[in-house]
Amino acid sequence: MTKYAEEIADALEAIEEAGTTLTLLRHPMEVDAAAGEKPWLADHSNQLGEGQLDEPEPHTITCVVLPASGGKIEALDSRLKxxxxxxxxxxxxxxxxxxxxxxPLPKDQVEYQGQTWTVIASTSLAPDGVPIIYKAAIRKGG
Structure with missing residues (x-):
């Protein structure tokens, strides 16, 4: 057990109280098996054939949705000017x-307010290597 177990529980409680649950979709990705590339999925048994994984994988996330500001987004994704x-x-x-x-990784999608939003950047707060929270920037559409 991590020494930050209490902080992890506190973060979940605060986010549950102030936030909502959304669906994060991890879509199929191309895999170059010849090059030894492996997707981020832990279980590769769902591989359909050379280079393709099956249907999008839904994950329920508990989060607080905030309006974006240039500083918040640029802190996660320095490509934005x-x-x-x-x-x-x-x-x-x-x-x-x-x-x-x-x-959460770039190109994952989040269903929010009846629309699809795409993760453009994310980072974790993980002082001992075990994440407490993730911060993610999302963009409307694909």
Missing amino acids: SGTLILEQYRYLIIAASGLAVE
Whole structure:
């Protein structure tokens, strides 16, 4: 057990109280088996054939959805430049890591307000290597 177990439980409780649950979708990805590439899925038994994995994998996330600001998004994704960010198209998530089977990664998608949003960047708060929360920037659409 991590020495931050209490912080992990506290983060989950606070996010559950202030936030909501959403669905994160991990879509199939191309795999170059000849090059020895492995996707982020722990179980590769669902591989359909050369280079393709099966249907999107849904994961329930508990998170707080915040309006985006240039500073929050740029802190996660340095490719964005000030002044070019259309903030209505972006949101910032604080996701409880407790019980989450996967780390949010770029190109994952989140179903929010009846629309599909794409993760553009994420990072974790993991002082001893075990995540307490994830912070993710999402963009409306694909």
